Amino acid sequence: MFDALDMGASGLLAQRTRLDTIAANIANANTTHDASGRVNPYRRRFVVFAPGHPNKPGSPGVRVADVRTDASPLPKRFEPGHPDADAQGYVSYPNVDLSIEYVNALEASRAYEANVSMMEVSKAMINASLRLIA
Amino acid sequence: MFVDRLLNQGNAPLLEQMLRFTAARHRLIAENVVNVDTPEYRQKDLSVEKFQAMLRSRVERRRDAGDGADVRPFDGLEAEIETPKSGLLFHDGNNRSMEQLMADQAKNAMMHNLAVELLRKQFQAMELALKERVS
Amino acid sequence: MINGVNNNLGIGIGGVGGGKTSGPTSGASFADTLKNSIQEVSRLQQDASKAVEDLATGKTEDVTGVMTAMEKSDLAFKTLLAIRAKLMDAYEEIKNISV
Numbered sequence: 001m002f003d004a005l006d007m008g009a010s011g012l013l014a015q016r017t018r019l020d021t022i023a024a025n026i027a028n029a030n031t032t033h034d035a036s037g038r039v040n041p042y043r044r045r046f047v048v049f050a051p052g053h054p055n056k057p058g059s060p061g062v063r064v065a066d067v068r069t070d071a072s073p074l075p076k077r078f079e080p081g082h083p084d085a086d087a088q089g090y091v092s093y094p095n096v097d098l099s100i101e102y103v104n105a106l107e108a109s110r111a112y113e114a115n116v117s118m119m120e121v122s123k124a125m126i127n128a129s130l131r132l133i134a
Numbered sequence: 135m136f137v138d139r140l141l142n143q144g145n146a147p148l149l150e151q152m153l154r155f156t157a158a159r160h161r162l163i164a165e166n167v168v169n170v171d172t173p174e175y176r177q178k179d180l181s182v183e184k185f186q187a188m189l190r191s192r193v194e195r196r197r198d199a200g201d202g203a204d205v206r207p208f209d210g211l212e213a214e215i216e217t218p219k220s221g222l223l224f225h226d227g228n229n230r231s232m233e234q235l236m237a238d239q240a241k242n243a244m245m246h247n248l249a250v251e252l253l254r255k256q257f258q259a260m261e262l263a264l265k266e267r268v269s
Numbered sequence: 270m271i272n273g274v275n276n277n278l279g280i281g282i283g284g285v286g287g288g289k290t291s292g293p294t295s296g297a298s299f300a301d302t303l304k305n306s307i308q309e310v311s312r313l314q315q316d317a318s319k320a321v322e323d324l325a326t327g328k329t330e331d332v333t334g335v336m337t338a339m340e341k342s343d344l345a346f347k348t349l350l351a352i353r354a355k356l357m358d359a360y361e362e363i364k365n366i367s368v
Contacts, residue, residue, distance in 0.1 A: 001157045001160060001161065003161065004160060004161055004164040007161075007164045007165055007168045008164065008167075008168065010168060011167065011168035011169075014168075014171075015171075018171075048173070049169070049171055049172040049173065050172060051165075051169050051172055051175055060161075060165040060168075061165070061168055062168045062169050062171075062172055107171075108171075110232075111170055111171055114167055114170065114232060114235075114236070115167060115168060117236070118163075118164055118167045118168075118239060121160075121239055121240070121243045122160065122164065124243060124247075125156075125157075125160060125243050125246050125247070128246065128247045128250045128251075129153070129246075129250055131250065131254065132250055132253060132254050132257070144318055145318055145321045145322060145325070148321070148322060148325050149321070149325065152325050182327070183327070186325075186326050186327035187326075189325060189326045190326040190327075190328075193322055193326060248324075248332065249325070252321055252335075252339065255339055255343065259343060259346060262346070262347070262350065263346075263350070266350070266353075266354070267350075267354060
């Protein structure tokens, strides 16, 4: 029954990675330049989960299989005076919708809590079994 | 031979099988909880009703055999993992139900603790009989 | 478990019962009372065992009933054990009376 704790740990890690990605999305919700200074709006990122423990292949658990970039179209706003405006006067902004990110963050934290409670129950069951000898 | 019989009398083997079952089921429920957001993952479960039906048939077999019963009537119980078709199928191919998982987990943990307590009581009574003194 | 106790108490009953048959008997003899008590304890233990079986196989969901039955059988067993201990001590004392 000890691998229930390993599984819980992998779940916690996966959900935290997801929350980190969401935090990066929210932080960069209005970033129109990339790291080298060119006009390259930030694109939303999301994680893809897959079954299987990250450190022990073949053991049950969950792992982050991929961190993909969202390829949906970037919203454009008409701001002719903006330094980043293109030829028609539109500025491309990141495709990050804050309400979607907030809801995803809520779901990730709920899954995190579920994992924590599951690990608590595992510990309680193992302790109860130990009391057979005591 | 008779020590084996002594240690396996009463409900000890029944409760041991119950503990094996609750531990295995807990592993499955843990895997389900951890994979609650994994796309294309189908929830796995061990059927409680089937396990109890298997136990019931072994109990009746033991009772009918009387004193000539084999010493370990509950060995060889196997349960298979099933993928229940219940629950909504979400867009990512996962048929999760967090509420059902939490309820199942709590009930399973309580069954486990109950079996542990009953087994402990049985062993304690045997130890008491061996000691021949009440305290 | 109950057979082990029965065997031990059998010595006690035999010893006490043997002494009693020579004296005046009033109603049920002590040996009979003791035998009935052992049967009652055995019955309580079988009830508890059956209750646990029912709970494990899913025939009942009455956890409190099972726990009460277990506790009753446990206390009955401990009572019987205490009585046996007292009987054995009394027997030892009688045995050590120097004539």
